[in-house]
Amino acid sequence: AESGVPTFREAQTGLWARYDPQQLATPEAFQNNPQLVWEWYAWRRDLVSSAEPNPGHLALVNLAKMVPEFNLITQNIDSLHQRAGSERVIELHGNITRTKCSGDGEPVDSWDETRGFPPRCPRCAYYLRPDVVWFGESLPQTEIMKAVEIAERCDVFFSIGTSAIVQPAASLPLYARRQGAILVEINLEQTSLTPLVTYALSGPAGDILPKLVKTASNH
Numbered sequence: 001a002e003s004g005v006p007t008f009r010e011a012q013t014g015l016w017a018r019y020d021p022q023q024l025a026t027p028e029a030f031q032n033n034p035q036l037v038w039e040w041y042a043w044r045r046d047l048v049s050s051a052e053p054n055p056g057h058l059a060l061v062n063l064a065k066m067v068p069e070f071n072l073i074t075q076n077i078d079s080l081h082q083r084a085g086s087e088r089v090i091e092l093h094g095n096i097t098r099t100k101c102s103g104d105g106e107p108v109d110s111w112d113e114t115r116g117f118p119p120r121c122p123r124c125a126y127y128l129r130p131d132v133v134w135f136g137e138s139l140p141q142t143e144i145m146k147a148v149e150i151a152e153r154c155d156v157f158f159s160i161g162t163s164a165i166v167q168p169a170a171s172l173p174l175y176a177r178r179q180g181a182i183l184v185e186i187n188l189e190q191t192s193l194t195p196l197v198t199y200a201l202s203g204p205a206g207d208i209l210p211k212l213v214k215t216a217s218n219h
Contacts, residue, residue: 001161002054002206003080005047026135030102034127038118041130045096053084056160056205059213061085066216071150075162075169077132090143090150092169098131107131144168151175156182161205164191173197 001007019040023029030037061084064070072089074081077096081089100107103126111119111128118127133139147169151157157176164170173193177183183197186208194200201208 002056002204003051003078005051005078005080022135025132027137030127030129030134034129035117038127038129041096041132045130048078048080048096051078051080053080054206056209057081057084057086059209063209063213063216066213071154073147073150073169073172075166090147092133092139092143092147094130094132094140096130096132099128100131102127102129139168147172148175151181152179154179154181156184158184158186159193159197160186160209162187162191164193 024037024040057080060072060081064072064086072081072086074089074091075093077091077093079095079097098107099109099111101121101124103121103124106123108121108123108128111122113119118129120126121128151172152175154176157173159173162169164173170193173183173185174196177196182199183193184199184201185191185193185197186201186203186205187194188202188204190200190202
């Protein structure tokens with residue numbers, strides 16, 4: 001949101017104001033009206049492409065340079081972490097800038113734009129779809145297993161700007177806490193995680209994270 005991209009649950013605008021995002025981001029919605037879902041994601045891709053990483057993204061890049069081992073796990077699908085300079089980002093919910101075949105799930109880099117919307121997979125003619133995790137779908141196993149492993153052996157776990165609602169990602173800070181990690185939450189609002197954390201910092205990540213990193217770099 002601090003980069004100018006509406007969060008998933010924020011009200012849509014313009015032509016999309018009458019649609020509930022949680023009803024568009026499902027396999028059933030895509031099956032019933034693939035063109036509508038494809039066009040909605042095309043609109044969201046345009047929003048993402050015009051956005052820029054904010055100071056919070058950049059602070060995480062600097063933080064990664066200061067600690068022996070740093071891992072970034074994200075529910076975001078916008079590539080802004082990578083554009084800011086973060087490496088080895090674990091994307092739990094996929095990436096809106098990528099496209100895959102709805103049949104076999106394999107990535108597709110190019111297709112014939114003249115074959116309608118959504119376009120068809122050049123290999124098997126199934127519809128193409130955004131490479132994101134929809135409601136009712138499982139997270140990619142490699143990513144979530146790696147995320148759990150990281151959470152269970154970390155010394156400090158930051159939960160930044162998340163509602164702490166969507167599972168299984170919402171359990172990651174709990175795994176870290178169970179193993180004795182310091183748990184830090186940065187959020188504009190309190191969440192179900194707030195009473196359990198070591199430190200709860202209220203405010204925008206783009207303001208708090210740069211200050212934390214600057215303070216740490218001076219010690």
